[in-house]
Amino acid sequence: MSQKPRVVIIGGGFAGLSAAQNLRRAEVEITLIDRRNYHLFQPLLYQVATGGLSPANIAAPLRAILRSQKNCTVVFSEVQQIDPVQKLVHTSEKTYPYDFLIVAVGATNNYFGHPEWEKFAPGLKTVEEATEIRRRVLTAFEIAEKIDDPTLRQKYLTFVVVGGGPTGVEMAGAISELARYTLRKDFRHFDPSKARVILVEGGPRLLSMFPEKLSARAEKDLASLGVEVWTHARVLEIHDEYVLVNRNDSPIRIDSHTTIWAAGVKASPLSEILAQATSTPTDRAGRITVAPDLSLPNFPNIYAIGDMALILQDGKPVPGLAPAALQAGKYVARAIQAQLKGRKMLEPFRYFDKGSMATIGRNRAVGVSGPFRFTGRLAWLAWLFIHLVYLIHFSNRVLVLLQWFWNYLTRNRSARLITHSPTDAKTFERNPDKTSATRSSPISQMSTTGL
């Protein structure tokens, strides 16, 4: 009995999952390896970070999605090494031989040479980061309620979002809405609408990938929500209690206990491992340079797709967006099937840009699609509709819609839970010498460490 060709896919994000699903009718044996047991709808993580949605609303178990795809096996594991000569993928437990390899491990936060900023300014790439941001934002309001000194209180009511791309814009808008509407009547000792949300962007305008008019509109919409937009402002230092920013060439200190990082991403660490194993160049963000057919230049049976791949199209890199990842996954599935039939792919990969959007709180968004520009409520409804269509893998899409509809009507953010304080989590560690016998409260832990 001849063995079917083996396709190993590393990563179950938009790119990897799309590749697996588009190979469902192929005569291959697929192994999809991910270190998470779920596919995550990353574009909505900011909703988890601000209590609008629960993690399970935007994450679906990979096994559930691929349950009836008989040619696909899901492996919950972390890849350690890739051997392109022997055609092997090594995890800490097992080794998986492949005939074709698709690497799609995505991106992580890029602190541009300042890894020490991470603990003061988490980014928005994982469920844990989103719930940690939620914990910090909500805890800051809770501490503010207990502080009598107005200056000190304002420090806890000042939120800095670094990076004026779509994630930063969405996050800043959502925090401001949380303060101004959701929490409006929740506190007795201060007015939550006095919270400052400062969006810090190094360049001359927000949403640099959009037309200038839309950037201006986004800035206006954010201002009407109470967000202070600082352009030409570069972060110099991030500390527990303040952020130092160079704004229009003079340094300003922002006293703040809560900073969120949305300033940039770089390829996940496995990209570097793959680059070294295959002698493939990477760009400054660690992205693998791929051939026009998305394979590695020296290894036609290895593909790199999604946010970890540098795909040049008309001299510009294809953006790290979900639609590009989905299209790349589909293309690679076709390319592999062509190779199996002894044919060459007819044409190189081409990203078809259907447009892009950013939402700025309820009823407001900006979007561009070809020659069309959208703003205001129409853009927001389009954003809502498109995101629901893309939640296609999620069996409970209707429930998410209802949750949103409910939140919309009531300005409710019911998932405002402060959970998993780092101190609490330690209780569950099994390594006996690390198990902490005393369990302190989230607050007392934060009092000693600043927030």
Next chain:
Amino acid sequence: MSQKPRVVIIGGGFAGLSAAQNLRRAEVEITLIDRRNYHLFQPLLYQVATGGLSPANIAAPLRAILRSQKNCTVVFSEVQQIDPVQKLVHTSEKTYPYDFLIVAVGATNNYFGHPEWEKFAPGLKTVEEATEIRRRVLTAFEIAEKIDDPTLRQKYLTFVVVGGGPTGVEMAGAISELARYTLRKDFRHFDPSKARVILVEGGPRLLSMFPEKLSARAEKDLASLGVEVWTHARVLEIHDEYVLVNRNDSPIRIDSHTTIWAAGVKASPLSEILAQATSTPTDRAGRITVAPDLSLPNFPNIYAIGDMALILQDGKPVPGLAPAALQAGKYVARAIQAQLKGRKMLEPFRYFDKGSMATIGRNRAVGVSGPFRFTGRLAWLAWLFIHLVYLIHFSNRVLVLLQWFWNYLTRNRSARLITHSPTDAKTFERNPDKTSATRSSPISQMSTTGL
């Protein structure tokens, strides 16, 4: 201007929240202190632990619940000490004077002198414990998929639930359903229905508070779901890889990586602090002995209610159930208002037992109410209805209903997320000397520690 009487309530569970809400029309100033920012519907935690519901489905922010109750201030803090002479409650940050004090801090897991069991056998009292159990149960299946040796694999497919009360019965039934139905088609290398779920009960029968006939029925229902019920079985030791049980007077070793503790509760630590400060006796489970009007014998202005209080009625303790806590909260609110008007309470507190229930997977439950007994689907529907009615504080009750209905139709458990591995959580610690620079995967962490 004369100050209104100050009522401090410690704990926002069923008892404390009920007291606060029943004082809404009283001319008092209420301060509700909790170390969590949410009220938790504990009876449904087992649904979170098995991926059926998200934490936010069964937890509502205390501030949101009490938003429009103007005489109530919520404080997110942990109480350190109580001074009954000066009438002060001390937290780590502030001190709160009171005229009336209601202590309702609930219960925690009781390991009966074996605190070392906690890390191998978490209980079901908090959101963090529930998501930790979810992580362990789901990870055990994931590891089983990667193991080729059938004996070793079975170790990961064996789940021990300790304690045959309602929580243990519900948990054992839910894990078995998860394995037999939800995960049925999810794995390629083993049959999840081969999972063993062993429910270990020290006494002669399950659900000892129910009539014998219902215990027998619950046992039969569990058996039909594949749960092995071991009565007359006492846990001697719990380790990472096995549990030692004395069953019918002979020791048996169960090879298992996943143990869940549902064998008993004791009053939360603040109960002991209150007992010492007021020289009030406690019982073996640490519960405060209260007077017939729920006040402390020597301090008529201090009340202890809920699971931390020992209330004797007709010689038997009132059970630690949500309805009893709600009734006690309401009674104390009336008692305080009576005191304020210079009247004595007319009659001592009396728990009115409307009945109790335990559910055993979909379509099956047992219940008793006065002379009535319920079993099967009717009992299950009654259980569903009653729990929805009690989710009264939850604005998104309809959404929870829809989620359940969806889960019921599809046997779906969409919240099957493996999150917050202890190793990941450490990344967010801010104390610099503790911050771990390397982040290992959930699996590699677990490989080294056994699960």
